[in-house]
Amino acid sequence: MSTVEAEIETKHPVDRVPPLARLAPLGLQHVLAMYAGAVAVPLIVGGALVEAGKLAPSDLPYLISADLFVAGIATLIQSLGFWRFGVRLPLMQGCTFAAVTPMIAIGNQYGITAIYGSVIASGLFMMLLAPVFAKLLRFFPPLVTGTVILIIGLSLMPVAAGWAGGGAGSDDFGAPVNLAFAAATLIIILVIERFAPPAFARLSILLGLVIGTLVAVPFGLTDFSHVADQAWFGVSTPFHFGFPTFQVSAIISMCIVALVIMTETTGDMLAVGEIVDQHVSPRRLADGLRADGLSTVLGGVFNTFPYTAFAQNVGLVSLTGVKSRYVATFAGGVLVVLGLLPKLGAVVEGIPLAVLGGAGIALFGMVAASGVRTLGKVHLTNSNILVIAVAVGVGLLPTVNGEIYAQFPVGFQIIFDSGISAGAMTAIVLNLLLNSDAANQRVKGDGEHASYDAVRGTAADTEVRQG
Template identity: 80%
Template sequence: MTATATSAAPAGESGLHPVDQVPPLSRLVPLGLQHVLAMYAGAVAVPLVVGGALIASGKLAAGDLPYLISADLLVAGIATLIQSLGFWRFGVRLPLMQGCTFAAVSPMIAIGSQYGVTAIYGSVIAAGLLMILLAPVFAKLLRFFPPLVTGTVILIIGLSLMSVAAGWIGGGTGSKGFGAPVNLAFAAVTLVIILAIERFAPPAFQRLSILLGLVLGTLISIPFGLADFSGAADEAWFGISTPFHFGFPAFKLSAIVAMCIVALVIMTETTGDMLAVGEIVDVHVDSKRLADGLRADGLSTVLGGIFNTFPYTAFAQNVGLVSLTGVRSRYVATFAGGVLVLLGLLPKLGGIVEGIPLGVLGGAGIALFGMVSASGVRTLARVKFNNANVLVVAISLGIGLLPTVSPTLYSQFPTWFQIIFDSGISAGALTAIVLNVIFNSGSVQRRLGGGESEHSAHDAVRSAAADTTMPVPDSGASPERSAH
């Protein structure tokens, strides 16, 4: 059961908004694969990090790691299908890709090391249920996300993700030979290929610039020994994740409290991502739609706990891809979700994708994450910048980037504090929300003469979205292509 997107943008020839139109299969397939390749490294990073830590502490066996990755990809695909297709009051019905959140990594390692892996899954299930219950309440806070806040959060998302791109470009953070010139060279080659396709190729190929850049970069890297597909030979053709594979969940109060704090962080991050993609595709995300999306995140997180994986949220790197390609159809994400399910069921396919060199991924990451930042700047361009609003952006941006430039800055603080502030996205979002309330509400707003009311804020969001398109053919479904 799906709902038609509402927006100020004109509908296509079919009478449907471009978000609800299905591109031809010849375009749907490569566009969907492009989304999968853009998120794959990030999607498997959480089970790799958490699984590796639990193996080191003796809570898991080394042979459990491939199982964690397959389970993660399977549930990520299901979560993406729920979010893009939607049913009843679950799913934002926008082109969003879902994956495990990095915000939960540290607390999950702490919980697993102390109580065992079953306590992780018990706390994940509890956090997911909390998210489902809180979704309508949290969505009512939409008035606290005017363009001043959303633009700042989107900008922080893009800039924070550059540390991920830098890790890829160097060949993997902490890896032997990190920063080897050959890795940087192939990142540069991939980026040049993407730029050349965007500049000189026909529009049909421009929409596939990231996919083509990854494929060509990988092919060029093969003679240099950077592409390693040997892992695919060791993987089974078929494997399925079973509920409670590691045992029935254990519900420990301290673990549940810690993961519920993470749930609030996830909801804050997801709100920013949903508002961002809504602006890019020219769909107004109201409180009802936002609640549906947050509720879907909660359901996916519950499924994660059941199927031996972790909390789920929207992937910001794919928001950048939507902006870059200008293809607004949510069915591209739906197809990509189906591919993730297949990768979860067919580990050998996942081994092939895993063979893409990290340097090549890093070159694409610069374009993807840079586009997210540019989208935030475009949103902020609609804000009236008096001294108060300049302060809101400046302080929020500074606090949001602190954990990116200094990852161990908060290592001496309590776990609950680290959960919130080790994520630059959540720290920056909370700062922007609080400062906006302080400087742009009531008597302060009248005194400064530059704040935004809720009504004007929503008008500015709609205006920003409507002003970010340029007449380039879309994926056979829309006469416009977003220029975010």
């Protein structure tokens, strides 16, 4: 073994760079897994503003290109990192759904420039708050972490169901042909996982999507009609819609959303840390949260929205077993290219939603399974079971019925309409109430290593009650 090979072998798998022949398809697989979710936020917000007369229909493709471009930059910042920015783990970044409702309200009342002003302000707020928020890591022992990861996976299942049915609200939603293609894609993925050589098994999602799309072509389920309409090259320019305006009420609303984003991102970072077996210390968590804030500021500058880690891709990391952060780095580069080449983005957009749905079932199920695996480290006393049960129940309420909090104030909805943040807060509070002795002893821990022991469940004073 050469000196270079020996040096690579001693690196943690997260820091190893796979050969390009493996890196490229693995990175593309991450892009395909997140693409539909990545473009959903600009489509929803932009569509609402078009209906309100605040934007022209021709502005929608621009919003999508800007979103992909900044998502790629955000992923590069998070996976590569520089100075005190970036968690340096295999995480993909995309626009958060938590901000959709308040952004539409802000846009309708004050216009799109007020959206971008509040987005920039919330990003700065996240960067300033990151070190403080990261110190709350001691409140995320395996009991809480596992529960949050489980909620993340379960709360994403309606997304998979919407894809599998052919797109929620579509005329042919739930048509047998859509569900058949979703099932066929899932079966293809499972067959590849079971019978293909390891190198191909790691690409099971990508191969499933490609094969499913090719088979769907003669059935008329693919739509590449928009490819010809898109330009080959387009650049997102800062403040394309005008210089941002700063409304106090809009900024306060988006800062509340920022707290939700930070809670969700914390759960995703801890989940990936568990999967790749690398410690996420408070300082490292702060770096990741600070990167989210920077990406959100860039989003406001380049005419897009707040950014967070994408839970969809957490499941892909678990499913493939590929831990290298450079796979996410490559995927981030692909997103930047898609943002600069709208025609290529339109090609990816042609993948049938039903095919994505089959892949989504596997991906999101793996996230939930990762949560179950983390909970396996916990001693399941009656109080711990109650924490899990109530937190999962509260977290899934807005998932199973999106109108449950419709009569509540907007500030309340911003927090609790996100099942992830609602479930996380419930798990934290119940853990402190029902396991108060262990929790109090954890809080007395001093420094980064004490927090690490609490999170990993190895501290002696938490062993009985927290695993």
